[in-house]
Every structure is written in C-alpha cells, then in structure tokens.
Amino acid sequence: MPGRYFPEVERTAVAIRDLRIQGAVSVARRSLSALRLFIEREAPSREDLSRHAGLLSSQRPTEPALQNCLALVLASGDPALACAQLLNSFQTDFARIRDAGWRFVPDGGTVLTHCHSSSVVGLLKEARERGRRFQVYHTETRPLYQGHRTARDLVSARIRATMFVDSAVNHFMPEAGIVLLGADSLEPDGFVNKIGTSQVALSARENGKPLYVVCGLMKFNASGARMAVEKRPASELGFALRGLAIENPAFDFTPARLVKGVVCEEGVLPLRKAVSLARKKLARS
Numbered sequence: 001m002p003g004r005y006f007p008e009v010e011r012t013a014v015a016i017r018d019l020r021i022q023g024a025v026s027v028a029r030r031s032l033s034a035l036r037l038f039i040e041r042e043a044p045s046r047e048d049l050s051r052h053a054g055l056l057s058s059q060r061p062t063e064p065a066l067q068n069c070l071a072l073v074l075a076s077g078d079p080a081l082a083c084a085q086l087l088n089s090f091q092t093d094f095a096r097i098r099d100a101g102w103r104f105v106p107d108g109g110t111v112l113t114h115c116h117s118s119s120v121v122g123l124l125k126e127a128r129e130r131g132r133r134f135q136v137y138h139t140e141t142r143p144l145y146q147g148h149r150t151a152r153d154l155v156s157a158r159i160r161a162t163m164f165v166d167s168a169v170n171h172f173m174p175e176a177g178i179v180l181l182g183a184d185s186l187e188p189d190g191f192v193n194k195i196g197t198s199q200v201a202l203s204a205r206e207n208g209k210p211l212y213v214v215c216g217l218m219k220f221n222a223s224g225a226r227m228a229v230e231k232r233p234a235s236e237l238g239f240a241l242r243g244l245a246i247e248n249p250a251f252d253f254t255p256a257r258l259v260k261g262v263v264c265e266e267g268v269l270p271l272r273k274a275v276s277l278a279r280k281k282l283a284r285s
Helices: 007-017 024-042 046-059 064-075 079-104 118-129 146-156 166-175 197-206 271-284
Strands: 110-113 135-139 160-164 178-181 185-187 190-194 211-214 251-255 261-264 267-269
Touching: 007 024, 007 046, 024 046, 024 064, 024 079, 024 118, 046 064, 064 079, 079 118, 079 178, 079 211, 079 261, 079 267, 110 166, 118 146, 118 178, 118 211, 135 146, 135 166, 146 160, 160 166, 166 197, 178 197, 185 271, 197 211, 197 251, 261 271, 267 271
Parallel strands: 110 135, 110 178, 135 160, 178 211, 211 261
Antiparallel strands: 185 190, 190 251, 261 267
C-alpha cells in the first residue's frame, strides 16, 4: 500500500483484504467508522479524503454497499456527518429487516441458508425471540467455511442448526420449508451472493421451496454493469498439482426468476419493486 495513510484506515483496509472483516454490511460499517475517525482526527483535504476512501474501495470493488457509502461520503458537504448518518441508517435498516421478515420463519419448520449473512441471522434470532421454534439447515460454505460463523451464531442464540457440505444442498432441500439467503449485491435482474448460491436457488425451484433474499437496499448495484465476480487465490482451496488449473470464484449470479421476494427495510417485496425503491433511496441520500 504505497503512501502514508491514517493508521485506522490502513488497518481496516488490510483486515478487509485478508477477510478478517467479512460480509458486505460489516465491510461498509467498519470502513465508515475508520473514515469518520480519520476526518475527526485529521480534518483532511478533499484530495486526501478521496485517497483514503480509494484505499478502502479497492479492497472490495465488488461490494455495492461499500461503494455506495463511500460515494455518498465523498459527495457530501459534511463527510463526517455523512459517515454518522450512514452508520445510523445501517442500524435502523437492520432492525426494520428483522421486523419485516421474522414472520416468514415457519413455526415448527425448517429454514435453509448458505454462507453467512448478518441480516439472515438477525431475522432468525428475531423469530426465536418472538417464540418461533424451528431448525436451520446450512452449508459449511467452502473454501473459507463462512458457515462455521453461521453455526456459532445460531447455536449461541439457542437455535437448532445442522451443517453439511455445500454439495449436499439438494439432498436436504426437500426437508426445508423456506430458503433465506443474504446478498452481496442486489441487481436489476437478480442478485449476487457467495459462490454456490445459484445452485441453492435451482434446488429450491426444483423442490418447490420459496426463496427470499434478505438484504438492505444500500446493496443495490446502481453502476449499470453486472457486479464483477471476484477471483480469490487458488491457494484457498488447499491443493496444488503441476499442470492443473484451479479456479476460485467468490460469487455467482442468481436470476430474478428464482427469487420469490426481497426482505428489506421497506418490507417484503417483489425484486422489481425492491430495485425501484433502492434507486430512489440512493438518489435521496
């Protein structure tokens, strides 16, 4: 990382790069917190603020929540206030998502999910606190095993959880009542999430299970281009063989036709309606 950066911004960038900070909302919130501290401590010029925002942005160029937040901060007449308002909106939106979606958790039934989503876990915790009794089936999510984090969160909330290898999704799908998935990017014609999500969606459709995306509208990709799929290092797969090519894509795209609805801060909506409201939200911010 050439040049000198404010220490907290640089530490945050390194932690995002090394996946010690994971999840689109966590990445955006930690970045906003680091930028806010930088602004309050250093009163930087617009040029220096843009340079620091660029460092954070470059660690996750495929995360619309981060990109949208940084763009709003840089466009604001009061960047510190913009950081504070965005951080507060994440907290408010998270509560509204939980409230909008907990009723969809089937009492006495089974929810299936993939990877780790703070919004999905929060919704499930809300359902548990409201008296719903249910179990969750979830993947281990290779190669970095984000499903282990899901397992810890669910067990600590006293929610019955069963974890299995990613390739066993279709085996367990018939037992699920509903599929709830997070999203890294809400697209005009679908959504992008952890690799393997599209296979979960296809299995859900084949087995007649409703699939809902659970995410805030700040994750909308307003760039006009499909979010690029990040290619992670082949070393994460833990195997190498001379003459063998290894690919390690981090995300995949799931089309709107496989999505029943979007659970967001505005309620439970058809994907097209969620996209329309996301465009308006970003235009107002």
